[in-house]
Amino acid sequence: MKQDVLMPKLGESITEGTIVKWWKKPGDRVEKDETLLEISTDKVDSEIPSPFSGTLVEVKANESDVVQVDSVIAIIDDAGGAAAAAPSAEPAQTPAASTPAPPPAAAPASNGHAGGVSEVEMPKLGESITEGTIVKWWKKPGDKVSKDETLLEISTDKVDSEIPSPYSGTLKEVLANEGDVVEVGSVIARIASGDAPAGPSGSAAPAPQPVAQPASAPAPQAAVEVSGQDIPRTQGGRFYSPLVRSIARKEGISKEELAGIPGTGLEGRVTKKDILAYLDGGRKAVAPAAPRPVATPAAAPAPAAARPAPQPSVSSEEVAQKYAGKRVEVIPMDNIRRKIAEHMVMSKSTSPHVYGVAETDFTRVMSLVKKHRDSFKAREGIKLTMNPFILYSVSKALVDFPDINSSVDGSNIIRKNYINVGMAVATEHGLLVPTLKNTDQMNFRGIALNAYDLAIKARDRKLTLDQIQDSTFTVTNYGVFGNVIGYPIINQPNVAILGVAAVKKRPVVLETEAGDVIAIRQIGYMTLSYDHRLVDGELGDKFLQRVVHYLENFEESWL
Known part of the structure; x- marks a missing residue:
């Protein structure tokens, strides 16, 4: 029987996905859990496995299509359905040689061939993923595909991922083209089971009863995969x-x-x-x-509650027509840029932002970096920078001020009993925010190594879904570009974000026992943007000053 493949719901706040690539094409055989396609969402790129075994008979969403969650993206005809439909479809045509020819044309309209046709849906890749972009189909209609074989690649604003086919068989139809943004749950391809073209002709013994053969063919597979x-x-x-x-x-x-x-x-x-x-x-x-x-904290609903991001009121075609004849270039946003834009607008409309700026003396930190740079590189294999000092200090301050490590859900405060620090990373694809999990349980070395690893994966678009979600606080360092101050936007559903500016040598008045002296110190400014729904000025200022204290008095024993 024909099975609809839906664009899966990958997360609580994900409503759509972009089809990046179909790994199977109509007519291909696909096995359950075999990579069927790749999708991209605003959170992660992922390979999507087929939910059924059978033949992909139709793809309803092309690569690059943006598809809503739960939309049909493909149709798969499974073996059981094919067997049931076979008697009515071809009751008299039993010769083995005549069976292979009809499937490509007949499969979309009938389940009369062994193996059947199954729909491949855009899968649910995570709690907050609703769509994905199809980057590349590794299979084209007519190609054979094995279960768990890569079928396509998908992309989101976070990572790229290869999607295995959930079935073995022939890709009959691709419903989403490369570049299409497809919603989770939408049908993106149809796979015809491998037995459809080969079952009757490849099995001489059951030739007198080809109609019954499809029903028996899947049985061994079901027994193996019970x-x-x-x-x-x-x-x-x-x-x-x-x-x-x-x-x-x-x-x-x-x-x-x-x-x-x-x-x-x-x-x-x-x-x-x-x-x-x-x-x-x-x-x-x-x-x-x-x-x-x-x-344990029920934080997942928070993004969904703060989902009302405004959608574009006009299409790209309408905008292009508006500027026709003018000396401008109309460039449609790619999936990543579009999702970043939506997230930023949503955050500003959700949280009343308040900003606090603190001057910070990084002289102590910079001296420790210089002192331990060579030994740290020799021991750990990575360059020692000021970033792990900031992340470590932030983590300690969050332990001291748990209300900063919270989120808002309606009229409820969701205080997290764990500390996950998101770290903004600038990449050629846009801004990504991988998450350092359980930093309150890490030492300095653990934070440094994990932060380095996540930054590399972010730039290579190799992050997994788990590595880019569930942050409880975020740090962004725009100082790497030389800026001396900034006002970052809160990363929802966090209630605060710390921005770190460039560190510059400045003359500073220091109080000593001998009196005031002027000294050259390494000074930088840190900005705390916080949600005034939960964080008042006193709490925000005290937290920021606690971070400053840990940085200015960083103990060498913490390294």
Whole structure:
């Protein structure tokens, strides 16, 4: 029977996705959990696995299409449906040689061939992902594709990702072209099961009864993948990604066993790292105690509550017509820039911004950087900069002022019992904000190494969904460009963001026992933008001064 593939809901605040690439084309066979396409959202790029096994018969969203969540993006004809429809579609045509020819033309309209056709939907990649952009289809209509084989690539404003096909078979149709922005849940392709063209002709024994062959063909596969079939996407309030379910199926992990694996992802989800660590550990559930509480605060609804970002009132075509004949160039925003624009407008319309600026003496920090630069590089393999000093000091200050480490949901204050510091990274694709998780449990070395790793991944667009969400506070360093002051916009649903300006040598009056003296000090300005709904001036100023205190009195033993 034909199955609709929907654009999945990847997150609470995600409403659409852009189809980057179809890895399968109409007529291709695809297996469940095999990469079907790639999508891009405002949070992450991801490979989308097929939810069914069968044949992709139709793709309803082209690459680069922007598709709303839950929209049909593809149709897949699965094996069971094909078997059921076969008697009415071709009751008299039993010769094996005549079966392979009709599928490409007949599959979209009928399930009369073995394997059937299944729809591939834009998958749900995360709690806040609603759309993705199709970058490239690795398969074209008519190509064969195996389950879990890369089908397409997708892009979001955060990362790029390869999407495996959820089925084995023939890609019959691609419904979203490269460059299309597609909503989660939309059908983006259709895959015809591999048995459709090859089943009757490749199996001489069952030739006298080709109609019954499709029904029996999938049976061995179902028996082999019974554990994977038994693992739902959600169980006991817990979400399992297609990749995790695919690994569990291959390793013979039951849903009961999977439920016992501690997860370190968002809301306690089991990540790829978690399940591989479980397997490497002899299938003994050993998990860090710290990550579990990371998921306890109900912070996910906050972005959804603050979602009313204004949409463009006119199309790109209308704008181009408006400026026709004028000496201007109309450049449509790409998906990343559009999402950044929407997020910034939404933040300003949601939070009443208040700003506090503090002068900070970085002389102590810069002397420690100079003193330990060579030894740190030799020991850790990375350059020591002032950034980990700032992140470490911010983390300590957030412990002292937990109300800054909170969010607002309606008339409720959501105080986080964990500290995740987002760090703004400028890339050629736009501004990305990877998240340092549980910084209050990290030492200086851990913060430095993790911050470096996330910055590299951000610039290479290799961040995972878990690495760009659930921040509780954000730091942005515009001083790297030489600016001496700035007023950053709050990264929702945070209630504050710290901006760090350039550090310059300045003459400063110092009070000493011998009296006032003028000295050359390394001075920089830090700006705290905070949400006045929750943070009053006193709280904001005290928090900012606490960060200043930790930086100006940074203890060498913390390194």
